Amino acid sequence: MAAVDISPASAVHRRARYAGSRSAIIYEGTEISAAALAATVRELATGLAARGLRRGDRIAYLGLNSAALLQTLLVAAHLGAVFVPVNHRLAADEVRHILVDSGAHTLVVEEGHRALAEPVLAEVPARCRLLVDTDPACPSTPAPPAPWTPLSELLGSADPGLDPVALHDDDLAALMYTSGTTGRPKGVMLTHGNIWWNAVNVDSVVDTRPDDTNLAVAPLFHIGGLNALTLRTLLRGGTVVLRRTFDPARCLDDLVRHRVDSFFAVPAMFAALAHTPGFAEADLSGLRAVVVAGAPVPPQIIREYAARHGVLLQQAWGLTETAPFATYLPPGLTLDKAGSAGAPMPYTEVCLLAPGSGAKISAPEVRGEICVRGPNVTPGYWNNPSATGKAFDDAGWFHSGDIGYRDSDGFYYVVDRIKDMIISGGENVYPAEVERVLADFPGVMEVAVIGVPHAKWGETVLAVLTCKPGVEPTLEEIREFGGLHLARYKLPTRVLIIEELPRNGSGKLDKPALSAWVEQQSVEEPEAEATAAAG
Template sequence: MAAVDISPAAALHRRAKYPTPTALVYEGQEFSAADLSRTAVELAAGLAERGLRRGDRIAYLGFNSVTFLHALFAAAHLGAVFVPVNFRLAADEVRHILTDSGAHTVVVEEGHRELVESVLGGIPARRHILIDTDPACPADVAPTATWTPLSELLGPGRPEREPVPLHDDDLGALMYTSGTTGRPKGVMLTHGNLWWNAVNVDSMVDTRSDDVNLAAAPLFHIGGLNALTLRTLLRGGTVVLRRGFDPAQSLDDLVRHRVSTFFAVPAMYAALARTPGFAETDLSALRSAVVAGAPVPPQLIHDYAERGVLLQQAWGLTETAPFATYLPAGLTQEKAGSAGAPMPYTEICIADPVTGARITEADTRGEICVRGPNVTPGYWNNPEATRAAFDDAGWFHTGDIAHRDKDGFYYIVDRLKDMIISGGENVYPAEVERVLAACPGVLEAAVIGVPDPKWGETVQAVLTCAPGTSLTLEEVREFAGRHLARYKLPTRLLLVAQLPRNASGKLAKGELRRLVEADAEPAADAV
């Protein structure tokens, strides 16, 4: 039997043939599926004229926009590989990604043009496209001969071709990890990986063909792109797309557009909950509020439940496209803190991080491992990293520490590399952070290990507090001591106005450490 074509470009083309609701709302403009498909086809033809071929990489650097989606669908139309680049990266990091991916074409918003120009001499890209078609990011400066305006690639009259058929093993995207342990690695995501995640989501989450989805998380992040956004566009719903996340704007969008599905990281949900008017806002249309990307404080779950919104936790990584587990809405409070059970078409196990042996006992911690059609085949041009991540049985070792309860639900404890060893005892920062986040007056909590001459490492807490609140280390230890063993208690405390986060909403541990190093504070007795 012939392989099934799962090209997103072909799916968008099919949707365009039928009367469906508005496909995209972006910066005051509305786009039908036919509008999106037509522009993507024109862009594909223009890119093909400039040499982009099947298997070539096309990189995109800019904020969330309709042009991001045009470029993604145009790449799929040609069978090219889409490489979304984190818009917060420095020039050296961008150079690495463009060089490592071997990008043939780079599509850039005006606000990032100078950064890319600074690295052009050291990257292989042969085509440099400057976006001049989006009023939300106008090209203010006349481009040099180096740049081709995007508008020159659009318009009718070019030979049109049908979308290239794409199957499970065809490479769809390279998404670079944050690089917290070194240079970012290019996660290879096949069209099968992306497609099977949508099957998992639609099998477990209450999604419907006429959903209205708010996309405010960065699209260069797998959660922002493939948790709900792509499946909504391709299945017949409406995506309300924002260039970035603004809590007040998002709260207004949820009400005005009657948003039914929303993916966000915990920090985004927390910011929404602190927005004036949140307590009175009508959120009755919000049926599937999915939260992932970082540990979810139980207090956040309870705060939303009081508003009638059941936050549905999920867990995964870029390498799992993104979801591997999911907690249904009906268990939100009963299993608060759990990342859920395995997705229907994904296998999960827990392994001893030292021996690799599978752990079958309930409530025993180990490294969580994933296997299934949504899991990456490996890292681009990095066979060593691929071999290190996969065992002989095909299990992907995530580096996350978890345990499974007697009912089969998983609880993510922390990253293996973030574990603190204090006096020979293992301390998991996420466990401590969950307790500290419940301390009266605390808005957000972060915990890292810092060197200690007596214990090897000790626990450093970094907190943000509500206006008018100023906690002492003794107060924090007294509260946390009701819930944690003494060796897990913070021995150092730093209060900050805001926790440093990357564009994906995750704690920027490197920047956090720099803040801590700049703060000199004697440690409390950790015995």
């Protein structure tokens, strides 16, 4: 039996053949039909093939969410090349590292980010350098300077014989570079099989449908924004409403106006929507497949959406390396299991292993490292056998670095990252556990908990809060509230209130940046508070 072609480009061309007039993308108010999308992809593929892009070559994209980004991904698939989305919030040196490490043959850049790429061009291997001039929502320049070629020069001709190459499970689809909080970003290799099996998992348990309207506002350079629902919607026959960035008021309007039924966002986005004027009155009854992931989800957000709109936020867990989902909590359990990341996806194995010994944990409520195995799991890191060897054990389990436990019903709860754990007076404190409790304090919007050095206890707990106007809880109030649910050694010994928590390009809380900022404040911890931590 011949291997099945699972190319995204083949799927788009199939859409164009049978339902070409249906809207595939609504991008910043402009509708792009399936037929128009397929035609553009074929023209761009023809132009890039003439410029030497071949199967296995890497093609990088630097810019915001855009139709051009999705077209670049599909062109890569059309030719059997490898798509490399670049986080536009990185520094020039980080961009240089990704382009050099990936060995990108082609670089596609939006005008608004050309200044980020140009300082490193002399050091990167990209021989074909294209500047997006086909997108009215992007900044533009009348005549791109050398060495840039306008993307529009690739349009206008298409080789009718240049059909998408057949792609199978082991063919490399993308290099998704991690945020690099512990060193240089690593290129996570995702195969077409990884992407395909994530879609099979999602379609098996999430109420997705071929004619869905999906709103894409999370960054597409991040695996959640790209492959949670967006790419699958596009390939199955639905419509992707695509925005360049996330704006809470506009997002709320899009959800209502387009009757969006499938939507992925990180918890901070859902929190921002809930505090947007008009949220309480908005008609969100169309929402059906609403997935939240990327960070621990405060139960209060889940309860608020359910109480106000009957919208059941469906928590999932995973990483770039799992493309992205390994577990999922169905809507029927959203309230009963609030805070749970759910059960393993149908075609993915999940287990808990004891850190250090690697012994499998079978008992409920016992914490261990969450490990994953399955066809949606990366084969490893690009040009980095050492990192690959550290991430996988001899049994093929990928070690996530997340600590969690499983309840008696088999549902998983993510406690925290191993590296974020605070050790105070010899006791382990998991910040996410403290954050979930303090998030329920009246008037508190977001909570970030980090460890700060202490001469006697090694580390103590600092809570950084964002609050509604007029709310300024004292340390004593926070400790009294938290003490109802947490051991005293887990309670904050300091509280800081700020306007906004720092986030990285994918919308996740940037704890290294927060820790660096706190360190710069040089605020001494009162001895009385430090003593209270040991009580």
